[in-house]
Amino acid sequence: MPSFVDSPNGIFPSVCSLDCPDQCGLLLHKKNGKIIKIEGDPNHPVTKGFICNKVRNMTERIYDEKRLKHPMKRMGTKGEGKFVQISWEEAIETITTRWKELLQSEGAESILPYSFYGNMGLLSAEGMDRRFFNRLGSSQLDRSICNAAGAVGYKYTMGASFGTDPEDTIHTKLFIFWGINAVSTNMHQAALAQQARKQNGAKIIVIDVHKNQTARLADWFIPILPGTDTALALGLMHILFAENMADSSFLEQYTVGHEELREHVVQYDPVTVSGITGVPVEDILQLARMYGKTSPAFIRIGNGPQHHDNGGMFVRTISCLPALTGQWLVKGGGAIKGNSAYLAHNTVNLQRPDLLKNKKTRLINMNLLGDALLTLDPPVKSLYVYGSNPAVVAPAVNKVRRGLKREDLFTVVHDLFLTETANYADIVLPATSSFENTDFYTSYWHHYIQLQQPVIEPFGEAKSNVEVFRLLAKGMGFTETAFDETEAQLIDHSLANPMNPYMKEINYESLTKHHYLKANAKFPFRLPTPSGKIELYSEKMNQDGYPPLPTYVPLINDSNHPFQFIAGPNHSFMNSTFANQSKHVEFEKEPVVFLNRYDAEKLEIKNGEQVRVWNERGECILKASVGDSVLPGVAVTQGLWGEVKGTKHLVNSLTPDRIADMGGGATFFSGRVTVEKLTGC
Numbered sequence: 001m002p003s004f005v006d007s008p009n010g011i012f013p014s015v016c017s018l019d020c021p022d023q024c025g026l027l028l029h030k031k032n033g034k035i036i037k038i039e040g041d042p043n044h045p046v047t048k049g050f051i052c053n054k055v056r057n058m059t060e061r062i063y064d065e066k067r068l069k070h071p072m073k074r075m076g077t078k079g080e081g082k083f084v085q086i087s088w089e090e091a092i093e094t095i096t097t098r099w100k101e102l103l104q105s106e107g108a109e110s111i112l113p114y115s116f117y118g119n120m121g122l123l124s125a126e127g128m129d130r131r132f133f134n135r136l137g138s139s140q141l142d143r144s145i146c147n148a149a150g151a152v153g154y155k156y157t158m159g160a161s162f163g164t165d166p167e168d169t170i171h172t173k174l175f176i177f178w179g180i181n182a183v184s185t186n187m188h189q190a191a192l193a194q195q196a197r198k199q200n201g202a203k204i205i206v207i208d209v210h211k212n213q214t215a216r217l218a219d220w221f222i223p224i225l226p227g228t229d230t231a232l233a234l235g236l237m238h239i240l241f242a243e244n245m246a247d248s249s250f251l252e253q254y255t256v257g258h259e260e261l262r263e264h265v266v267q268y269d270p271v272t273v274s275g276i277t278g279v280p281v282e283d284i285l286q287l288a289r290m291y292g293k294t295s296p297a298f299i300r301i302g303n304g305p306q307h308h309d310n311g312g313m314f315v316r317t318i319s320c321l322p323a324l325t326g327q328w329l330v331k332g333g334g335a336i337k338g339n340s341a342y343l344a345h346n347t348v349n350l351q352r353p354d355l356l357k358n359k360k361t362r363l364i365n366m367n368l369l370g371d372a373l374l375t376l377d378p379p380v381k382s383l384y385v386y387g388s389n390p391a392v393v394a395p396a397v398n399k400v401r402r403g404l405k406r407e408d409l410f411t412v413v414h415d416l417f418l419t420e421t422a423n424y425a426d427i428v429l430p431a432t433s434s435f436e437n438t439d440f441y442t443s444y445w446h447h448y449i450q451l452q453q454p455v456i457e458p459f460g461e462a463k464s465n466v467e468v469f470r471l472l473a474k475g476m477g478f479t480e481t482a483f484d485e486t487e488a489q490l491i492d493h494s495l496a497n498p499m500n501p502y503m504k505e506i507n508y509e510s511l512t513k514h515h516y517l518k519a520n521a522k523f524p525f526r527l528p529t530p531s532g533k534i535e536l537y538s539e540k541m542n543q544d545g546y547p548p549l550p551t552y553v554p555l556i557n558d559s560n561h562p563f564q565f566i567a568g569p570n571h572s573f574m575n576s577t578f579a580n581q582s583k584h585v586e587f588e589k590e591p592v593v594f595l596n597r598y599d600a601e602k603l604e605i606k607n608g609e610q611v612r613v614w615n616e617r618g619e620c621i622l623k624a625s626v627g628d629s630v631l632p633g634v635a636v637t638q639g640l641w642g643e644v645k646g647t648k649h650l651v652n653s654l655t656p657d658r659i660a661d662m663g664g665g666a667t668f669f670s671g672r673v674t675v676e677k678l679t680g681c
């Protein structure tokens with residue numbers, strides 16, 4: 001079969017590779033061998049031809065003249081960004097020579113991989129790379145920056161990442177978007193909610209610390225104080241039990257601990273909860289009654305509230321709510337935190353932990369990269385970064401940058417661009433875009449698995465992650481056949497998962513025919529919790545040192561700075577991706593900090609003025625947007641802006657690298673700052 005690459009003109013199927021739950025089906029329009037247009041695939045059953053503005057403008061990025069075309073080595077000082085072109089042979093030789101020396105002098109654990117899901121393709125993000133680092137015996141990275149706390153919290157209640165099929169939410173009558181800015185970050189869920197509102201008069205509620213894009217389309221926006229959502233959920237449970245809105249037959253049959261929970265939530269009465277959350281008593285009562293009496297009712301659990309000190313417990317608690325009202329039995333009812341368990345592939349076949357040969361290697365939490373580079377003993381001597389940009393996205397990023405500056409740290413960065421992180425590298429390697437690769441993709445929201453076949457030639461001398469790790473394996477003298485497998489073989493081995501009953505018919509060949517296939521999934525009523533049921537009371541939590549029943553734990557007050565600082569993603573970037581494309585920057589204009597008018601007045605800050613936002617970790621200069629989109633004492637900004645000379649937009653210079661209550665998760669939103677008028681401007 002001729003490859004898509006060989007046809008200079010035509011329209012070719014594709015999938016969005018970005019770290020976004022929607023994982024849209026795409027059509028790439030090619031003319032004279034180049035992609036000239038990217039649009040949504042109208043036949044994709046969930047994304048239906050609609051895509052976001054970011055990816056509609058993705059050709060800017062694919063053909064950006066700033067894209068890396070060849071390997072380079074550093075000439076200037078670390079962070080300066082001065083490099084000179086070298087060949088792939090020299091690059092691989094330099095890296096493997098250095099690593100062989102380190103294996104001799106310091107041991108394999110002195111080498112640390114650092115990666116995330118800049119490309120969600122499973123071969124790119126957790127394929128040949130994992131095989132390579134297993135075989136090397138390097139330190140392992142705990143990839144905890146995104147949803148780790150929430151994933152563990154959900155697991156305690158539900159056993160694994162099983163939720164509602166989003167396609168069923170067209171039947172939903174009550175949508176609660178809880179700490180998710182779906183219009184920007186899960187646009188098809190927002191679209192489904194709007195469609196359900198049109199068709200069945202569904203109501204849309206948004207609970208957030210910020211009147212964001214999603215809140216603006218809601219029927220009811222409920223502002224809440226940061227990190228207090230667990231108390232609100234417990235308050236709702238209090239009312240559901242007290243006013244007989246709980247579904248006792250569901251609770252009896254499918255849950256553990258409802259009697260204990262009923263007694264436990266007596267303490268979370270509406271007055272107490274209102275005092276904690278800032279949500280008025282009458283709103284708490286109304287919300288509980290709407291939730292208790294509307295069916296199907298659905299909660300989209302966002303990532304925002306789990307980026308707090310108490311984030312794991314937040315998700316653990318919210319995920320008990322649908323059980324109280326028996327909503328898991330109703331089509332369109334229930335909740336989605338994530339749905340990745342339906343599409344679970346065979347990670348053992350893909351990642352080959354056997355190559356580690358039972359060696360115990362240290363596990364380094366990526367949220368502590370700064371400490372890992374500055375204080376870990378024995379030290380990290382080499383860092384290999386791919387699919388991530390830690391010099392912008394990591395918490396307490398000034399510390400990370402100090403670590404990256406270390407002269408004795410040998411850093412390699414593989415990326416499409418000379419990112420802020422790449423500026424600190426000794427060797428920079430050019431990466432292909434996902435449209436140049438073969439890979440498979442599983443959504444963490446909908447139930448489809450999709451194939452990407454290469455549509456265009458590699459850009460310059462760029463290589464995929466899989467190819468680079470094959471070369472590194474060869475350079476290291478690894479002879480295992482694991483490093484010779486083709487992409488098609490890797491996909492077939494990954495899809496052979498006897499543990500997953502939902503993906504039986506799906507393999508490389510069927511994917512080449514259909515491009516996307518749905519896992520034949522049903523919500524499993526025997527859940528992978530210790531009891532097989534939904535655990536409202538969790539003995540496992542008790543054993544792990546947590547309260548066994550959902551419990552409100554306040555945020556850690558990390559300082560006396562007056563504002564809680566919430567620095568989330570924005571509409572037009574994908575984390576730090578696109579922050580270096582002029583078109584996407586134009587859409588966003590400049591970074592803004594939202595302040596309540598009451599706070600602004602006290603500080604004599606006017607709308608549109610530049611303000612200084614600072615704490616002991618760092619400082620940013622942002623434009624004030626004064627109004628009622630946040631509560632007093634809260635400062636919200638959006639977007640992981642890159643470094644343009646002379647600007648101070650690096651929001652992670654302010655965020656804490658404390659670790660959340662569960663899963664080693666990040667606490668980006670639990671930091672405090674001072675906001676002040678910028679004098680002398």
Ligand SMILES: Nc1nc2c(c(=O)[nH]1)N[C@H]1C(S)=C(S)[C@@H](COP(=O)(O)OP(=O)(O)OC[C@H]3O[C@@H](n4cnc5c(=O)[nH]c(N)nc54)[C@H](O)[C@@H]3O)O[C@H]1N2
Nearest residue numbers: 179180181185208209210226227302303304569571574575
């Ligand atoms: N356009 C765009 N889309 C993206 C991304 C992007 O950068 N840009 N990033 C992708 C990635 S990696 C992820 S993880 C997801 C994240 O997407 P979401 O799940 O939407 O998570 P966040 O945007 O981090 O936060 C969601 C909301 O939580 C709110 N929030 C913060 N703290 C609290 C709190 O204590 N309580 C409540 N109720 N709300 C709170 C914030 O104000 C924000 O509006 O989006 C993905 N999609």
Ligand SMILES: Nc1nc2c(c(=O)[nH]1)N[C@H]1C(S)=C(S)[C@@H](COP(=O)(O)OP(=O)(O)OC[C@H]3O[C@@H](n4cnc5c(=O)[nH]c(N)nc54)[C@H](O)[C@@H]3O)O[C@H]1N2
Nearest residue numbers: 116118119146386387388389393414431567568575576577
């Ligand atoms: N303040 C604050 N910080 C945050 C967050 C927040 O809400 N607030 N969100 C956090 C979250 S949820 C996440 S998930 C992280 C995300 O943080 P990152 O994972 O670092 O995401 P990106 O900034 O998109 O960087 C991805 C990089 O991968 C590169 N890339 C893309 N495809 C490939 C490929 O195939 N191969 C290679 N080698 N490189 C490739 C891109 O060019 C880009 O430079 O950020 C976290 N940081």
Ligand code: SF4
Nearest residue numbers: 016020023024052055
């Ligand atoms: S970023 Fe999300 S919404 Fe945009 S095209 Fe990709 S998957 Fe779709």
Ligand SMILES: [Mo]
Nearest residue numbers: 019145146147
């Ligand atoms: Mo994320």
